[in-house]
Amino acid sequence: MQPKQVRIVEVGPRDGLQNEVAVSLQAKVNLVDQLSQAGLHYIETGAFVSPKWVPQMAESAAVFDQIKRSTGITYAALTPNLKGYEAAMVAKADEVAIFGAASEAFTQKNINCSIAESLERFAPVVQQAKADGIRVRGYVSCVVGCPYQGDVAPSEVARVAKALLDMGCYEISLGDTIGVGTANSVNAMLDAVMAVIPTEQLAVHFHDTYGQALTNIYVALQRGIAVVDSAVAGLGGCPYAAGASGNVATEDVVYLLNGLGIQHGVDLNALAKTGWQICAELGKPVSSKVGLALQANCLK
Ligand code: HMG
Ligand code: MG
Numbered sequence: 649m650q651p652k653q654v655r656i657v658e659v660g661p662r663d664g665l666q667n668e669v670a671v672s673l674q675a676k677v678n679l680v681d682q683l684s685q686a687g688l689h690y691i692e693t694g695a696f697v698s699p700k701w702v703p704q705m706a707e708s709a710a711v712f713d714q715i716k717r718s719t720g721i722t723y724a725a726l727t728p729n730l731k732g733y734e735a736a737m738v739a740k741a742d743e744v745a746i747f748g749a750a751s752e753a754f755t756q757k758n759i760n761c762s763i764a765e766s767l768e769r770f771a772p773v774v775q776q777a778k779a780d781g782i783r784v785r786g787y788v789s790c791v792v793g794c795p796y797q798g799d800v801a802p803s804e805v806a807r808v809a810k811a812l813l814d815m816g817c818y819e820i821s822l823g824d825t826i827g828v829g830t831a832n833s834v835n836a837m838l839d840a841v842m843a844v845i846p847t848e849q850l851a852v853h854f855h856d857t858y859g860q861a862l863t864n865i866y867v868a869l870q871r872g873i874a875v876v877d878s879a880v881a882g883l884g885g886c887p888y889a890a891g892a893s894g895n896v897a898t899e900d901v902v903y904l905l906n907g908l909g910i911q912h913g914v915d916l917n918a919l920a921k922t923g924w925q926i927c928a929e930l931g932k933p934v935s936s937k938v939g940l941a942l943q944a945n946c947l948k
Contacts (some may be wrong), residue, residue, distance in 0.1 A: 650908060651872060651910060654689070655689065655690060655876075655912075656689075656875075657821070657851060657878070659853070659884075660881070660883045661692060661748060663678050664738060665786050665883065666695060666884060669931070672929075673711065676694075676707065677714045679880075680693050681715055682869050682918070682925065684716075684718050686701050686915050686922055687912075688721070688898070689722065691723055692724045692745070693711055693712060693715065693723045694708025695708055696708055696709075696728075697726060708739070724785065725744050727744040728747065729769050729770075733810050737780065738897055739809040741782075743783065743784070744782060746773055746784060746787070746797075747787035747789065748787065749808070749825075750805040750809075751800055751804075754794050765895040767882055784820065786817030786819070787820075787821045787823055788808050788821070788822055789823040789852065791837050792824050792829040793825075794825075796807070801837065819851055820845055820849075822850065822851065822852050825855060827854065827857030827861065829854065830864070834864045842871065847871070850875070851877060854896045856895065872896075879897065879935055880898045880899065881936050882900070882934075885909050897938065897939060898919060898936075899916065899939045902919060920939045923946075
């Protein structure tokens, strides 16, 4: 049954900007502040990863330092290992996320280790976070397809997701990293995952390469999943998944939720305006259909 309320996890400042041309520190800070003003309550603000691997995230500590924090908003960070976790704690991230994948080849390209090794690296992060009272979110990438291996077995997604849950993650975000999922493949993947993970601990994270993200989100909503990741203006991609387009646009998700009568707390006009502003900074066109439809409101 579809949820009455959805928590949107805004990943634009991280998943979005990690795969765009570099923007100024001020533009990154403005983006996070505008998103919080637009009513987003969970903002993935940066990543504490190797600056050699993802230079766009190198200033994450400064972003955390300069944003205007509002109460009730979670400012989260991606942390692949203890080094990243410690940096995130110095930056006062409210929550962290570890990120695994259901594909061996993608795991090697993305974080330079096997799936088994990645789980070994994540364990001390979760242990330390637990000791510090910090919640940890777990990502599983390549849940329906891998840019290097092709199809991914739903059983493998369920295995990695369960390992992250058992480790102590409070929520597992299922990432269609390259945006190849369809209603059928997403349903098959959810069948396997929902057999081992409670619905209330699941989130979905769709990239929109083939234009199926909203359909796939609708599928997940109808199965009761109530957490949806998205990026304002459909920013981003993944540096280790060539050809993957950006995340589903938050504006489009909000419009979908409005149509379904599902609460989310976001001011759509303020959000669309934020999308236009960051696209102007990036020098790229707005890709959100809803953002384009609201252009007249945004340029006032
Ligand atoms: P490695 O080279 O195997 O690590 O990289 P290492 O431990 O051997 O260290 C190598 C160097 O990196 C050393 O520096 C370390 O200090 C440094 P050097 O001595 O060469 O100067 N280092 C770090 N620096 C800053 N922060 C850290 C850190 N750790 C080590 N935390 C590593 C392993 C994981 C670090 C690397 O592969 C990496 O940073 N990868 C980044 C991957 C990434 O950010 N990908 C994008 C995010 S995932 C995604 O987008 C998918 C998602 O959206 C869901 C979906 O769509 O599916 C979440
Ligand atoms: Mg992603």
